[in-house]
Amino acid sequence: MEKxxxxxxxxxxxxxxxxxxYARLLDVLREELGLTGTKEGCGIGECGxxxxxxxxxxxxSCLVLAASMEGKEITTIEGMAKDGRLHPLQDAFIRHNALQxxxxxxxxxxxxxxxxxxxxxxxxxxxxxxxxxxxxxxTGYEQVVDAIEEVANKND
Amino acid sequence: MLKFDxxxxxxxxxxxxxxxxxxxxxxxxxxxxxxxxxxxxEDKKLKDIAYVIDINHLKELKYIKKDGDYLRIGALTxxxxxxxxxxxxxxxxxxxxxxxxxGSPQIRHRGTxxxxxxxxxxxxxxxxxxxxLDAQLKLVSAKGEREVSLLSIFEKPYVTNLxxxxxxxxxxxxxxxxxxxxxxxxxxxxxxxxxxxxxxxxAITLDSEGKVVEARIAPGSVLPKPDRVRTAEELLxxxxxxxxxxxxxxxxxxxxxxxxxxxRWSTEYKKPVIEALTQRVINQALGVE
Numbered sequence: 001m002e003k004x005x006x007x008x009x010x011x012x013x014x015x016x017x018x019x020x021x022y023a024r025l026l027d028v029l030r031e032e033l034g035l036t037g038t039k040e041g042c043g044i045g046e047c048g049x050x051x052x053x054x055x056x057x058x059x060x061s062c063l064v065l066a067a068s069m070e071g072k073e074i075t076t077i078e079g080m081a082k083d084g085r086l087h088p089l090q091d092a093f094i095r096h097n098a099l100q101x102x103x104x105x106x107x108x109x110x111x112x113x114x115x116x117x118x119x120x121x122x123x124x125x126x127x128x129x130x131x132x133x134x135x136x137x138x139t140g141y142e143q144v145v146d147a148i149e150e151v152a153n154k155n156d
Numbered sequence: 157m158l159k160f161d162x163x164x165x166x167x168x169x170x171x172x173x174x175x176x177x178x179x180x181x182x183x184x185x186x187x188x189x190x191x192x193x194x195x196x197x198e199d200k201k202l203k204d205i206a207y208v209i210d211i212n213h214l215k216e217l218k219y220i221k222k223d224g225d226y227l228r229i230g231a232l233t234x235x236x237x238x239x240x241x242x243x244x245x246x247x248x249x250x251x252x253x254x255x256x257x258x259g260s261p262q263i264r265h266r267g268t269x270x271x272x273x274x275x276x277x278x279x280x281x282x283x284x285x286x287x288x289l290d291a292q293l294k295l296v297s298a299k300g301e302r303e304v305s306l307l308s309i310f311e312k313p314y315v316t317n318l319x320x321x322x323x324x325x326x327x328x329x330x331x332x333x334x335x336x337x338x339x340x341x342x343x344x345x346x347x348x349x350x351x352x353x354x355x356x357x358x359a360i361t362l363d364s365e366g367k368v369v370e371a372r373i374a375p376g377s378v379l380p381k382p383d384r385v386r387t388a389e390e391l392l393x394x395x396x397x398x399x400x401x402x403x404x405x406x407x408x409x410x411x412x413x414x415x416x417x418x419x420r421w422s423t424e425y426k427k428p429v430i431e432a433l434t435q436r437v438i439n440q441a442l443g444v445e
Contacts, residue, residue, distance in 0.1 A: 004162050019206070021162035022195070044193045045263060046349050048327070057236075057265040063192040065185065068210050084420040111261065132348035133260025 006066040010035070011079030023129040026050045029076060030079040037077035037106045039155035041135075048134030051107035052076050058114035058133070077106035080113065088154065089113055098137040108134045112148045122152050158195045158202055158212060163209045168216060168296060171323055174209050176298035179320040186232055187266035188409040189259065190275040201314070217270070217325055220244060221308045228328040231270025231378045234284065236261070247331045250357050250441075251285040257342040258282065260349050273306065277351075278313045279377045281342055284357035287374040287382045289329035289337075310381045333370060336361040339441035341433055352377055354430055356409075358437045360392070361369035368392040373405070373438075378413045378430055386414045388434065402438050405433030 009121050010033060014149065019028050029035045029052070041049030043062050045095040050061040053075040071091045080087040092098070106129060115122070115130030122130065127148050128141070163182075165171040175182055187189050194202055211217065212432035220241045227247055229238065235255035238244050242393045245252045258272070258281050273293070275348035283306075287302045291306040298321060306327065311315040318324065332338070338359040344350030348410055354377045361370035366401050371389040376382065395401055420426075 001159060001161055004164075022157055022159050024157075024192070043196060045259065048260065048262060049184070051262055058262050060189075060267050062264045063188050063263075065188065065192070065210065066160065066183075067164070067214060068188075070164075070213075115261075129348075132259060133262040135349070144389055 003079045005144060006029040006069050006070065008068060008069045009073045009095065009137060010020040011075060014074075017066070021065075021067055023046065023066045024062055025052070025064040025066045025069060025074070029074075035076045035078050039103055039106060039109075041103070046135070047104070048111065049104055051110040051134060053110055053114045056114065056117065058111045060133075062151075075110070077109060080109060086149045089116070089148065092151050094145070096143045096147040096150070104134055104136045107129045107134065108144055112144075112151075116152055117154075122149075127152070137147060158198050158205060160195075160205055160208045163207050163208060164213070165211065166323060168211075168214060168323065168329070170171065170182065171209060171211050172296055172298045172321070174207070175321040176432075177207075177324060178207050180204055182209050182320070184209050184211055184323060186212050186268040186271040187234065188212070188271075189263050189267040190271060190277070199331075199426070200275065202387045211323070222247075222331075223328075225330050226328050227331060228326055230326055231273075231324045233267050233270075235259075235267050235269070235272075236263040238282075239264065246287060248285065248329075248338065250288070250340040250359065251282065253340040254281045254285045254342070254355070254357060257340075257344075257352075257355075263349075269327060273309075273327065274316060274324055276316045278315050278380075279352040281340075281352055281355055281376070283382050284355055284374040284376040284435055285338070285340055286327060286329065287358075287384060288357045288359050289332070289370040291327050291329040293324055294326035294328065295322045296325050307381070307383060308374070312347055312380070327335075332347070332359055333361050335363070336370070337441040337443065339437050341437045341440065343429065343433060354378055354433060356430070356433050356437045358434075358441050360438060360441050366396045367394055368397060369394075373409065373434065375409060375413070375430060375434070378409070378426065379416050387412060389442050392438075397438060397442060399435075402435040403431070406434035 003039045039049040041047035045060045045063045217230040219230040239256040342355040356375040359372040371392040388405045397429045
């Protein structure tokens with residue numbers, strides 16, 4: 001099967017990769033580009049652990065063919081900190097103890113970032129909907145919502 | 157994961173040419189939120205697939221527009237785009253409500269209205285409001301174009317009668333009459349990331365005296381194939397809705413479910429619940445509650 005050449009931007013850097021036609025974006029990020037912060041949970045779009053941001057929108061990278069990413073801008077958890085400084089959301093997650101095992105955290109942060117980038121003054125309810133595609137099975141959601149709410153309020 | 161070659165047509169015309177060339181060996185991918193799961197599961201339905209034809213980047217199939225009395229939605233418009241459309245929220249609010257219950261934000265950013273229709277899941281949330289709207293579909297192939305009703309394509313769960321070389325490019329419907337109120341309810345095991353156990357869409361048009369002049373009731377996951385429940389709709393005509401009338405309408409829906417689907421292991425649960433959902437969706441549409 002013929003490999004497909006894809007030009008995309010990953011974490012603001014232009015990248016060209018040759019991908020298998022049936023490779024998922026998740027596979028290429030983890031195995032070709034070594035960006036293992038993006039996790040595979042269910043593999044069927046139900047848990048959100050593999051969430052990345054494509055052209056400003058949070059999506060499940062397990063449901064996206066890598067071959068279809070020509071010209072796309074992708075942000076992964078590795079692209080969140082800038083110049084050695086954590087993103088305010090990452091900082092808030094730590095302060096609010098919004099993680100225990102941490103497996104869902106990269107995905108949650110991706111959804112939270114995509115959500116706050118588009119919503120200036122969200123209510124607590126809006127935030128819950130914003131992260132409703134990300135499952136956490138140990139910490140729960142209260143601290144996560146607290147962390148996101150704090151960052152949202154600082155943006156005012 | 158099934159293995160396949162990836163084809164990326166630059167236009168609808170080229171997509172049709174590829175479909176004509178590969179027919180049953182090819183499968184179209186739009187948002188991929190259903191197909192990627194089926195490919196990963198190595199679904200038997202897909203065992204002969206050698207090519208996946210990606211159309212998701214074809215911007216010409218991404219639009220929502222008003223055309224006289226009609227609304228037209230390009231097949232590649234995502235659930236999220238439909239939910240955010242002012243045109244849709246104003247003209248057919250229950251469709252905006254329904255697409256916003258699909259999966260999760262991640263799924264709604266990728267999943268498309270055309271993909272949802274072609275996947276033919278009996279639990280698809282966008283389908284009941286489209287059925288209530290008597291939606292029509294525009295299909296194209298290398299041979300030309302044809303238009304069919306949405307209802308006519310469903311053969312059985314997850315199977316449509318679209319030809320292997322045909323591409324769904326548009327869904328369209330006539331706007332609702334004035335004084336029409338709509339609503340949609342999804343019943344899932346949890347609020348997000350749930351497949352509907354049952355869902356239902358209703359559009360009720362009242363005259364100046366508050367009597368029903370038109371009713372459209374379309375349940376999902378209840379009938380073998382999506383449809384409106386005419387017996388319940390007709391019952392409402394000419395009457396002012398009250399609790400007793402809505403209870404009767406609910407019974408008409410459950411009668412129709414049992415008539416068409418038979419008594420099944422789930423009937424004991426589904427019968428009272430679809431009756432309650434029918435009452436609730438009409439009450440919600442009319443602003444009662």
